[in-house]
Amino acid sequence: MFNIHLEQLIFHGYHGIHEEETIIGNNFEVSVTVNFIATGTITSLADTVNYVELHRIIKDVFHNPVRILETLALEICDRLHQYDGRIKKVDIRINKLNPPIQNFTGTVGVSLSREYEVIF
Secondary structure, eight states, X not given: OEEEEEEEEEEEEOOSSSHHHXXXXXXXXXXXXXXXXXXXXXXXXXGSOOHXXXXXXXXXXXXXXXXXXXXXXXXXXXXXXXXXXXEEEEEEEEEESSOSOTTOOSOEEEEEEEEOOOOO
């Protein structure tokens, strides 16, 4: 099995339960690891999972606002598996870089590890 990593992707999005989050938005950091099964020797892009397409899918899903980050994480994972049935597992971490918490330093976020049945 192989892993493809997309680390520390930064997106601006309008996710959250507070009204100001849906108006002003927030910056988020997203890291994703995709575990996939190769069916043979990898000699071309067709033999692997295209990380450019993974990034596009993550970006597309990210720009559809949701209230809860767990929902966003699930949607990204499921869409990545739908894109390529060889994906066995997706690990994702989403951090909200400026959470609406008074006098707070650091980040808050969610992480998810989701396994799938491989479809060749």
